[in-house]
Every structure is written in structure tokens, then in C-alpha cells.
Amino acid sequence: xxxxxxxxxxxxxxxxxxxxxxxxxxxxxxxxxxxxxxxxxxxxxxxxxxxxxxxxxxxxxxxxxxxxxxxxxxxxxxxxxxxxxxxxxxxxxxxxxxxxxxxxxxxxxxxxxxxxxxxxxxxxxxxxxxxxxxxxxxxxxxxxxxxxxxxxxxxxxxxxxxxxxxxxxxxxxxxxxxxxxxxxxxxxxxxxxxxxxxxxxxxxxxxxxxxxxxxxxxxxxxxxxxxxxxxxxxxxxxxxxxxxxxxxxxxxxxxxxxxxxxxxxxxxxxxxxxxxxxxxxxxxxxxxxxxxxxxxxxxxxxxxxxxxxxxxxxxxxxxxxxxxxxxxxxxxxxxxxxxxxxxxxxxxxxxxxxxxxxxxxxxxxxxxxxxxxxxxxxxxxxxxxxxxxxxxxxxxxxxxxxxxxxxxxxxxxxxxxxxxxxxxxxxxxxxxxxxxxxxxxxxxxxxxxxxxxxxxxxxxxxx
Amino acid sequence: xxxxxxxxxxxxxxxxxxxxxxxxxxxxxxxxxxxxxxxxxxxxxxxxxxxxxxxxxxxxxxxxxxxxxxxxxxxxxxxxxxxxxxxxxxxxxxxxxxxxxxxxxxxxxxxxxxxxxxxxxxxxxxxxxxxxxxxxxxxxxxxxxxxxxxxxxxxxxxxxxxxxxxxxxxxxxxxxxxxxxxxxxxxx
Ligand code: SF4
Numbered sequence: 001x002x003x004x005x006x007x008x009x010x011x012x013x014x015x016x017x018x019x020x021x022x023x024x025x026x027x028x029x030x031x032x033x034x035x036x037x038x039x040x041x042x043x044x045x046x047x048x049x050x051x052x053x054x055x056x057x058x059x060x061x062x063x064x065x066x067x068x069x070x071x072x073x074x075x076x077x078x079x080x081x082x083x084x085x086x087x088x089x090x091x092x093x094x095x096x097x098x099x100x101x102x103x104x105x106x107x108x109x110x111x112x113x114x115x116x117x118x119x120x121x122x123x124x125x126x127x128x129x130x131x132x133x134x135x136x137x138x139x140x141x142x143x144x145x146x147x148x149x150x151x152x153x154x155x156x157x158x159x160x161x162x163x164x165x166x167x168x169x170x171x172x173x174x175x176x177x178x179x180x181x182x183x184x185x186x187x188x189x190x191x192x193x194x195x196x197x198x199x200x201x202x203x204x205x206x207x208x209x210x211x212x213x214x215x216x217x218x219x220x221x222x223x224x225x226x227x228x229x230x231x232x233x234x235x236x237x238x239x240x241x242x243x244x245x246x247x248x249x250x251x252x253x254x255x256x257x258x259x260x261x262x263x264x265x266x267x268x269x270x271x272x273x274x275x276x277x278x279x280x281x282x283x284x285x286x287x288x289x290x291x292x293x294x295x296x297x298x299x300x301x302x303x304x305x306x307x308x309x310x311x312x313x314x315x316x317x318x319x320x321x322x323x324x325x326x327x328x329x330x331x332x333x334x335x336x337x338x339x340x341x342x343x344x345x346x347x348x349x350x351x352x353x354x355x356x357x358x359x360x361x362x363x364x365x366x367x368x369x370x371x372x373x374x375x376x377x378x379x380x381x382x383x384x385x386x387x388x389x390x391x392x393x394x395x396x397x398x399x400x401x402x403x404x405x406x407x408x409x410x411x412x413x414x415x416x417x418x419x420x421x422x423x424x425x426x427x428x429x430x431x432x433x434x435x436x437x438x439x440x441x442x443x444x445x446x447x448x449x450x451x452x453x454x455x456x457x458x459x460x461x462x463x
Numbered sequence: 464x465x466x467x468x469x470x471x472x473x474x475x476x477x478x479x480x481x482x483x484x485x486x487x488x489x490x491x492x493x494x495x496x497x498x499x500x501x502x503x504x505x506x507x508x509x510x511x512x513x514x515x516x517x518x519x520x521x522x523x524x525x526x527x528x529x530x531x532x533x534x535x536x537x538x539x540x541x542x543x544x545x546x547x548x549x550x551x552x553x554x555x556x557x558x559x560x561x562x563x564x565x566x567x568x569x570x571x572x573x574x575x576x577x578x579x580x581x582x583x584x585x586x587x588x589x590x591x592x593x594x595x596x597x598x599x600x601x602x603x604x605x606x607x608x609x610x611x612x613x614x615x616x617x618x619x620x621x622x623x624x625x626x627x628x629x630x631x632x633x634x635x636x637x638x639x640x641x642x643x644x645x646x647x648x649x650x651x
Contacts, residue, residue: 028632031632031633032633035633036633048491049489049490049491052487052488052489052490052491053490055487055489056486056487056488056489056490059484059485059486059487060486062484063484063486065478066478066481066482066483066484067478068474068478069471069474069475069478072470072471072474073471082616088465088466088467088470089466090466090469090470094466138640139630140628140630140631140639141628141630144630157629157630157633158630159630159631160633163632164631164632167631186631186632186634186636187636189631190628190631190636190638190639193639194638194639194640197640198640201640202589215615218615218616220615226626226627226628226629226639227626227627227628227639227640227641228588228626228639228640228641229639229640231584231588231620231640231641232588232640234584235584235585235588236585236588246470246474253610253615254610254611256610257492257606257607257610257611258488258490260606260610260621261606268629270623271506271509271569271570271571271623272567272570272571272572272621272623273623274510274622274623274624274625274626274627274641275620275621275622275623275626275641276619276620276621277584277618277619277620277621278615278618278619278621279618279619280615280616280618283584283618284583284584284618292470294470294473298470298473298474298477299477301473301474301477301478302473302476302477304481307477
């Protein structure tokens with residue numbers, strides 16, 4: 001990954017220490033993660049064959065990765081046959097160059113975008129801006145983030161760190177056509193965004209998207225969404241450019257029967273998301289370009305332990321169960337990929353040369369909740385442990401890591417510390433003694449639940 | 464070396480010697496559902512779409528009654544009796560009335576494939592009101608049965624309730640960019 005996402009400058013312990021001081025952020029995160037977690041558990045529980053779907057999802061992705069070269073060539077043939085054009089990009093700079101060139105060829109200077117993590121990863125909006133092209137985000141949350149000059153903090157609800165009053169202020173300040181009497185009712189805010197974007201959708205000639213899946217056998221791309229801005233972008237403009245990581249592939253059409261069950265239930269906790277669009281090549285006269293992105297993925301693929309991270313379908317279920325994410329927030333991970341998946345994906349994509357990336361494998365208590373909920377069974381703790389062994393730490397960094405590590409690193413000690421703190425709640429110490437004090441200096445101890453996360457998890461979800 | 468050749472070469476180096484994978488499909492690929500219409504109706508209703516279950520003979524009158532004086536897009540190939548008495552509109556239409564390609568009971572999903580009576584993708588997207596008629600025989604139990612029936616060469620739109628967002632403090636707001644009202648008639 002050659003573009004850097006500058007969410008926060010420090011390493012993970014420093015960033016998360018800042019985040020835990022922000023009680024609004026912590027409140028929002030807690031509410032969001034717990035709500036989605038509960039919905040997910042309900043709809044997953046409805047399916048008697050969830051374990052079998054999960055096993056198949058894992059195997060299908062592993063099979064894809066094992067023969068990724070063959071499937072990519074098959075995909076390219078199918079897309080080309082259906083009238084699309086396929087481009088290959090080794091890294092972010094190459095992908096950005098290709099996309100900018102395609103937009104310039106249309107003569108347009110504005111594009112609409114549907115939420116795509118791949119284009120955030122490569123810093124596409126910024127690269128287009130350098131070429132005089134303005135990219136407008138159209139997801140409500142992305143719009144909030146973009147108008148607020150801000151960074152996404154959750155895969156699924158990127159503006160979860162903002163409350164309604166802040167969103168209203170951002171709209172009034174930055175949206176131009178926001179009604180002056182705009183209230184902070186969610187319905188009123190959504191309506192303002194609808195009106196703001198409608199004209200833009202109808203006018204735009206070029207759209208940029210990502211994709212959730214690509215089917216090698218048929219050349220079909222698949223986008224799941226909720227708001228309908230995806231349909232607007234995919235359908236109305238004359239030119240559609242999709243930038244997709246090479247690992248987003250599935251071998252056969254039939255494989256969608258697995259992933260269209262795994263993804264919505266794991267992600268938003270719905271039986272199905274409101275809209276899913278699929279298209280093959282050029283449809284209804286639209287000019288279609290597919291940009292296949294490597295940008296570090298082949299390096300991840302070369303790692304026997306780490307390559308399982310490429311199975312990820314970006315559902316965000318692992319974020320919603322992670323006790324560290326819940327406290328630290330998405331920005332602390334300094335990447336478009338936050339939470340447990342970010343802790344294993346970012347260091348592998350970018351290499352561990354920066355202090356931030358080298359600290360990410362420590363952003364976990366190794367409690368295993370992420371592995372339990374992952375719909376493609378990525379053993380995140382296993383990869384974390386492996387990355388810790390590989391991380392190149394200087395003496396100063398190691399010391400810093402140990403301080404945070406005392407509470408995060410060793411799950412037995414974490415469990416003990418949490419249970420102890422739970423028992424001592426009435427006394428509510430302001431600081432934990434000894435090596436953990438540096439960590440607790442910035443952490444409200446009353447946050448520690450009466451029941452430790454591990455106890456709760458074992459009782460609640462495994463019951 | 465071209466980017467394509469280089470990426471393919473990197474992949475081949477990366478997976479060299481990796482074990483082969485066997486895909487076991489032990490999940491349900493067919494399900495028995497006693498009352499498909501009822502399950503589908505319940506699941507659509509869960510999304511806060513409006514559902515009517517009526518005999519086929521009553522469909523034309525019900526469509527006319529629901530549409531009222533809204534001007535509607537009538538896609539090519541829509542059964543003529545469904546369109547009788549419906550005011551037609553085009554670019555400034557208030558709504559669209561369509562059939563569908565297949566419907567999924569377990570998830571309350573309607574799939575459009577731009578076939579006869581379903582219009583183009585834009586026609587079911589831009590108007591604010593979508594009235595969709597599902598014939599009981601088009602309902603399948605689960606996702607696998609639907610995927611098997613659909614043709615990947617056609618552009619597909621899977622619709623599960625009205626458009627929605629939960630981006631503001633996780634409060635669900637229905638109706639963002641797609642039609643804000645989805646009404647479904649199940650013709651049994
Ligand atoms: S790692 Fe698993 S749980 Fe986390 S986002 Fe990816 S697929 Fe979802």
C-alpha cells in the first residue's frame with residue numbers, strides 16, 4: 001500500500017489514548033457496536049446452516065486465492081467479452097493515474113462516487129483533485145466525512161464518531177444548499193442530503209465505484225448498499241469506473257448464494273441489505289472500465305499465515321465485537337481499515353516500517369471474539385501473534401509497546417486485571433498500579449464493566 | 464513487463480506450493496417452506512414496505528386504487544390489464560409499476576432483471592414510489608434457489624424494502640435516494 005492514510009500521526013497506543021478521552025466518541029461507538037452486534041446475532045441465529053455457510057465461504061475464498069492468476073484472467077476475458085475494458089494497477093499511483101486518465105478522456109471535471117474502501121486506500125480523491133477533478137462522495141456518511149474534512153472511523157458507519165448536532169452544523173456550514181432552518185432530526189438531515197445529491201446524480205456523466213464481489217466465470221460485478229446512491233452511480237452516468245482489489249474475486253456465479261447470505265447478516269445485521277446491484281460488462285450503453293488493484297495484496301498473499309486476511313469481505317463484524325476498537329475508535333488505527341481486520345491488514349499491505357504500522361499488531365487483547373464472528377473464519381489472533389514476531393521494533397518502541405502491552409498483550413493478565421477491577425469497582429481506583437499506570441493515565445477506570453469482556457462473552461455469546 | 468504480467472507473476476510466486484482447497488457445500492441449497500406467500504409477505508413487511516396479498520383477479524383494480532391520480536411509468540411488457548386505468552407519465556412521473564423476475568421468501572427480497580414489465584434500471588430508481596406485483600409462483604424459499612434462476616448476463620437489482628440509512632447515530636431513516644415508498648402486491 002503506497003498511499004498513506006493520515007488519520008492520526010502517532011502509534012496505536014498514543015492514538016487510542018487520545019480517543020478514550022473523548023467521551024462522545026466512546027458513547028457513539030459503544031452504542032453502534034452493541035446495537036449492530038445484537039442485530040447480527042439475531043439474524044445469524046435464524047439460519048440453521050450458518051456454520052456450513054461460513055465453512056464454504058472460507059473454502060471458496062481460499063480456492064480463489066490459490067488460483068488467483070487463473071481466475072483473474074478468466075474475469076478479464078468475461079468482462080472484455082461483455083464490452084467492458086480491464087486495466088491492471090500495480091500500486092496506488094498507477095491506479096490513480098489510470099482513473100484520472102479515464103476521467104480526462106471524457107472531458108468531465110466532476111465525478112460522483114459510491115463508498116469504496118479501495119479508492120480510500122489509494123487516496124483517489126486527492127489524486128483526482130491534483131488533476132483538477134472533483135470527486136463527490138454520495139453515501140450519507142461519506143458525505144458527512146467529506147464535508148467535515150474528516151476521516152472515516154468505521155467500515156460500515158464511517159461517521160459514527162459524529163452526533164446529530166455536529167452533522168447539522170457541518171451541513172449548514174458546508175453544504176451550500178442546506179435549508180437554513182435545518183433541524184438535527186435524522187430524517188431531516190437525510191432529506192437535506194437527498195435533495196443536495198439528487199441534481200448531482202442526474203447531471204453527472206462519470207461515476208466511480210468499488211465492488212463487493214467480482215465473478216470470474218461470468219465477469220459480473222456486485223455492489224451491496226442501503227441508500228440507493230449506489231444504484232444512482234452505477235446506473236445513471238455514461239461512464240462507470242470500478243476500482244477493485246484483486247482479492248474480491250469469486251470463481252463462479254453460484255458462489256454468490258453463499259456470500260449474499262454471509263455478508264448482509266454479518267454486516268448490517270439484516271436478512272438482506274436494501275439494494276444489491278449486479279452487472280456484467282457494458283450495460284444499457286454505458287462505458288465500463290474495471291481497474292484491478294494489487295497495491296500490496298500480492299505481498300500479503302505470499303505470507304502463509306497472513307494471506308488469510310485476503311479472505312475478508314469487509315463486513316465489519318470484527319469491529320463490532322472488539323473491546324479494543326470500542327474504546328480506541330477507528331481513527332487510532334491510522335488506516336482506512338480499522339479494528340481487528342485493520343490490525344492485521346494494514347501492517348501487511350504497508351509493511352511495518354512506520355511506528356504506527358508496527359504498533360498495530362499490538363492493538364488487541366487476543367480475546368478471539370473477532371475470529372468467532374468472522375463470516376470467512378479469519379483467525380485474526382493467529383495473524384496478530386505472527387505479525388508481532390515479525391515486527392521490527394527499536395528499543396524505544398519496544399518499551400512503548402510493553403506499557404500498552406501489559407494490558408493488551410497478554411490475555412491471561414488482561415482477564416485477571418479486568419476481573420480484579422470488576423471486583424474492586426466500589427473502590428474505583430483512578431490508576432492501575434505498576435506498569436499499567438501509563439495506560440490508565442488516560443483511561444477512565446469506571447468504564448471497566450462489572451463483568452469482564454471475557455466473562456461476558458463466554459456467558460452471552462457462547463451460551 | 465506490463466502491470467498485468469507483473470501482477471500475475473507476483474501471484475504465481477506467492478502461491479507456489481500452497482495446498483489445494485476443497486469446497487464443501489454442506490449448507491442448504493433448497494428448503495421446504497410450508498407457506499411461501501406468507502413467509503415472503505411477513506419478511507417484506509419487516510422492512511416496513513407495504514404488502515397486499517390478494518387473488519390474481521383483483522390485482523388490476525387494486526393497482527388502480529393504490530395509484531390514484533399519481534402519474535406512473537408503465538414499462539414495456541407490463542401485463543395490459545395491470546396498466547388499465549393507470550395515468551401514464553414519463554420523465555416527471557411520480558412512480559413506477561412493475562413485475563419482477565424472482566422473489567425470495569426467507570429474506571423478503573424482490574429481484575428485477577430488466578425483463579418484460581420491469582423497466583430499465585433508471586425507471587425503477589428515480590421515481591419516488593415503486594409498486595411491484597409479485598406472482599405467487601415467482602417466490603422461491605431461499606437465496607440459493609434465486610441465484611440458480613437468475614441470468615448473470617442481465618443487470619440485476621435486488622430490492623429488500625425501501626432504501627434506508629442508519630448513518631446518523633444509528634437511527635434508521637427510510638427513503639434516501641431510491642423510491643421512498645415500496646409497495647408490494649402478492650398475486651396469489
Ligand atoms: S475480518 Fe472477517 S469479520 Fe472482520 S471485516 Fe473482514 S470478513 Fe468481516
